[in-house]
Amino acid sequence: MSTNRPGPSTGGTDAPAPDAEGYGAPRRFWRALDRHRPPGVDAADRSWRSPLRGPWLTAVYGSVLLVALPLVIVTGLLDYAAYGPRFDQAFPSDVGWLRLPTFDWPTRPSWLFRVTQGLHVTLGIVLIPVVLGKLWSVIPKLFNWPPARSLAQVLERVTLLLLVGGILFQIATGLLNIQYSYLFGFDFYTAHYFGAWIFTGAFVAHVVLKLPRLISALRSRPLGAELRTPRAETRPEPPDPDDLVAARPGPATVSRRGAVGLVGGGALLLAALTVGQSLDGPLRRTALLLPRGRQPGPGPNGFPVNRTIAAAGVRPEQTGPGWRLMLRGGGRTVTLDRPGLLAMAQHTAALPISCVEGWSTRQTWTGVRLRDLAALAGVADPAAARVSSLEQAGLFRTAVLAPNQVLDPDSLLALRVNGVDLSPDHGYPARVIVPALPGVHCTKWVAEIAFQGRADD
């Protein structure tokens, strides 16, 4: 093993620390730490045998993450924005300045949320093998002795803990959430949202510090040539300042092409078993191991349900002939029954319903335009609309819609889907469907819509 490790990479132009051995102050302390090698560290150092570990392979996995993780971060933050933080209905609600600038979530293109959230979850899953491969490539550093030679290295190790803990935490909570296993016993939103910021900070720091190294490592071995090198000709990289290359590498059992292919193949396998939950038609079933690859039944209402009527605690008699829709606006109250709604002008729109959990499906909805209902309530130019469900409990028993979401010509209080009445699980007697609105805000079993006029506020 090399005994003379330089300080942490400080980026292209920064010169190395003047101390030839790379110790910071107090030098005596760091040198003593280095000399007091606990039993086992030398054996551990010698036990790293893979000749593939080295800056190039780490840089290849790292560059995939460098390109893809920002997409995961941004689409995650967009999910928060899509909940409408302006109406205090994004979770967690109190985040200070830790959010994107507030803006009204658009209704166009109608597939916007389908794409952003589908991308967030699908990409998050597909990157798992890349994250694991990247961690494999650098794991010997975890067992290096000394763990640090200066304060700079201590602080960098702390950011690495935030980086690795952050991404694993985000992956674990995200995976459990989309599979409905709330094993962790804390609020998903709070954890995943704040975890995202911890991760993002550490990610930015890591990229700033390592980008020059990533570029030089990628340049050190041309990708094309490396991908043409068979196993028999695969040799270790020359010893590197970051000590990624094993001190005593064994013979290669896989080529670098094989290692890249293995991670890429894992990513493709996960992609093939995940994208189905965002597709319609026979391909949906390809999401074999996810809840949303399954169709709940045949017929026009046979598309995925989120929260059944039984789980919502809505009783059948509440949705029977006695059901009434209350419209409120500017001191006026209008009550409508279902035949009354069906007698109004009906509009049909093919719109995706896209869940925050990443799955989506496009269906053809028929019902009354929300803007017609607003006009009926006497609020032709609403500032907001609060939709309430028959549901008594639950985080999403009410949802506030922004003006653009009420006024879009395809925003409906849907009564029918695919030519038939909504099924109880899909929100009979009436549900909201708004283009590009997260599914959880497309309220089912609607009981009341309160339109707020511009003058009211």
Next chain:
Amino acid sequence: MTDLMARLRAGYGAGPRHLIVVTAAIVLAGWVALRVAGEATAGRMLLWFLGAVIAHDLVLFPAYATADRVLRALVRPRAGNRVALLNHLRVPTLGAALLFVVYSPGILRLGETTHLAATGQDQRPYLVRWLLLSAALFLLSALTYALRALPRGRQSSGKRSERA
């Protein structure tokens, strides 16, 4: 000024840019932690955050590294074609393990009631599907191994007859 920089490098161990970015990341994390600390479940979140690192670095990694060592000892990659066999075992094993790790909540039926409430369906099918997918990976690997081994066998027997 340059003197100050030199002293920073000597004392701290890196340049000013390093100090700024790592401090920023740690301050941000600390600020977030303070915000979360008020939550009743903050301790659990910390546990899961650190637990995730431990689970990967000190459980998952040693487990798969050891499994690979055992496999290598069993299938000694001496001659060229033996290496191929090793990798034809490694690939489907890793594939099956990856699927298990990612989709274990469904496979192990963790969360039967929440799954039912959300989707109206139970978690029964996933285990069998995972087993079938894993079997398919091994089968596919075995088939490609056979296909790759076959022409080589013919080639070498051809060479032998040439030599004879």
